[in-house]
Amino acid sequence: MRASALLFPTLREDPAEAETVSHRLLYRAGMIRKTAGGIYTYLPLGLRVLHKVMQIVREEMDRAGSQEVGLPIIQPSELWMQSGRWAVYGDEMFRLKDRHDRDFCLGPTHEEVITDLVSHEVHSYRELPLLLYQIQNKYRDEIRPRFGLMRAREFIMKDLYSFDVDEAGLEVSYQKMYEAYCRVFDRMGLDYRVVQADVGAIGGAASHEFIVLASTGESKVVFCDGCSYAANVEKSECLPEPRGERAEPAPLEKVHTPGRRTIAEVSEFLGLPAWQTAKTLVYVADGKPLAVMVRGDRELNEIKLKNFLGANELFMADEAWTRELTGAGFGSLGPVGLQLPLYADLEVELMANLAAGANQDDYHYVNLNPGRDFTPAAYVDLREAEAGDLCPSCREGRLAETRGIETGHIFKLGTKYSQAMGATFMDETGQERLMVMGCYGIGVSRTMAAAVEQNNDENGIIWPMAIAPYQVMVVPVNVNNAEQREAAESIYARLQAAGVEVLLDDRDERAGVKFKDADLIGIPLRITIGPKSLAAGKVEVKRRREAEARQVELERVVDVVRELIAADLTP
C-alpha cells in the first residue's frame, strides 16, 4: 500500500473527547472515528488490525475443533421470551419493532439463537460434542459507553458455544477453549493473566477471565506470589486472618465524635488504626434493607454480598433512607441496636475492642466486641481481596494486585439454556437428555484497544507484530530525490514479493512528518532511505520499540526484515 493513497487522517492534537490512551491514540492515528456515542467507524488501518485479530481468533477456534457459523444480528423476541431473558435483560437491550409491530432486538449475545438452532438440528449423542462460533457485532445499550472501543454499544465479539452430552464432556470442551484462548493471546503478543471470575448474570458453574494487563484497566485482579492462583478481586475468596494481638475485652464506651464521618477521620480522632474500626453499610436487596459490616480498612465486595443473598438487585441505601432505618446518617452507623439483619465479614469475628458508629449522629462506640456487644446474623466472606492477603489456594503465598482489561471470558453454562430452549438429544440408551453447554467470548474490538493500552509510548502506538496493520513502513527521506525514490520503490516491490505487509510512504512530506506518522500509527518496523546510508549502499532498519536503527546493505534488506518479523511473531 502507498501512503499517498491510504486514508489515514492522523491528528497532531488529542481529540477533546478522548481520555484513555487507546481511545486517544486510535483516534489520532486515523484508525477509528466516532459515529455516535459508543458507536465507531473503523478506517482502513483500524480495520486491518481488527481483521488480524479476527484471523488469529478464527484459526485458533478452528484448530480447537469448532466451526464458524453466522447468526443473525436481529433476533425475534420469542426466543428471548422462551429463555425468560426478554423481561430480565432490561434497558441494555436494543429493542425494535418491524412493520407488523412484532418485537425484535439487536443481539447483545447469542445463547438463545444458537441453542434454538442446535435444538432443531442436533438430536443424537453421536453428533456431540459440538462447538460453534461466530465473529460478529454485538449490541448493548450500555448505561455509559466510555473509553472509546473499550466499552462501546456496538462492538465486535467472537462468541463460541459448546454442546456436550454431560458435565465431563463440558469439562473437556472448557479445557480446550481455555487452551485455545491462551494461544490466541500468546500469538497476539499480549501480556495477560487468566483469572478465576464471578459467573455474573449469565449463570453457571465456573468461569475464567483473560485479562490483558494494563495499569489503566477497569478490572482488578490478584495473584499469588507462591502458586498459580489468580482471580478477579470480585471473585477472590478472602481467608480471615487476625490482625494484631487479641486484646482482653475492655468496657464498652460511647464517645462523642463531632463531624468525624470517614474511617480516616474517626480513626485519627480516636487514635486507633483503621483496622481496629469497622464500617457498617446499609443496603437494599430486592427491596429488603439489611446491614453489612466490614473492617474499617477493607472494602465491601458487592458481588459477594449479592451472591450470598441470592439477590437480583442490590444497591446501597441513600442517606435519607439509611437515617430512617438506623436513626443516624452515614459515618455514624454501627452494629449496636440495629433494627436490621446484620451480616459481618469473617474478619469481624476476629476483632476485639473495635470502634464503630453508635447509630446516633456524631457518636461512636469503642471497645466493641463481637459476641458480647453485638451478634450478626452470620459471618460471611464479604470483603474485596487486596494485595497482601493470604492466598486462598495454597494458604502460604501472599496476593499481589494488578489491573487489566477483560478481553476474554469463558463460562460453564450447564443446562440453563438447553432446558429453556429444549436442546435435548438421545443418548446411547434411548434416553432423552439435556445438552450441557458452555459459552466463550473474546472482545475483538476491545482486544484491539487493550493492545494499544498495553503497547504505546509518547510517540504513539507500538503494535505487536502479529496484529500490526502493516509490518513494515518504507520511508524515503525525500521522494523528490530520484535515487532515494528508486531505492524505496525497489525495496517496496521486493518486500511485497516476499509476502511482507508493507506500507510505502511515498508522500511528498518532510522526513519529520513521515517519522511522526510512522511512530503514531505504530508500524513495528521502519526502513529509512536517506542520502547518507544510501551513498554507502545501505538503508536503516529500525524497530518501533527501539531507539537505535541498524544499517543494512540494500540486497540484505528483505532477509533482515523477514528475520525481524519472524522473531516478533511469537508462536
Place this chain on the structure above:
RNA sequence: CGGGGCGUAGCGCAGCUUGGUAGCGCGUCUGAUUUGGGAUCAGAAGGUCGCAGGUUCAAAUCCUGUCGCCCCGACCA
C-alpha cells in the same frame, strides 16, 4: 438515572462575566523557497456560534426548553 463539565471553521481552543462588524493555532487549497523528527514566506477558502423558543433596537453572549458529547458512580466482551 444521580453528580460534574462541555457544545463557536475539519481538529484544538478564545470570545460569553459587562449584548453592538465572529477571532486564534493547527489542518486544507494556490505559489515560491525548502527537505533526516510535525518547515518558512505570500495569498485564499472555510462558521445557520448544537437546535427551538423568549427578552431586546440588537443575542455566540441574557432567560427557558431541548438534543448531543465527555468525565465520576450502579452494568459488562
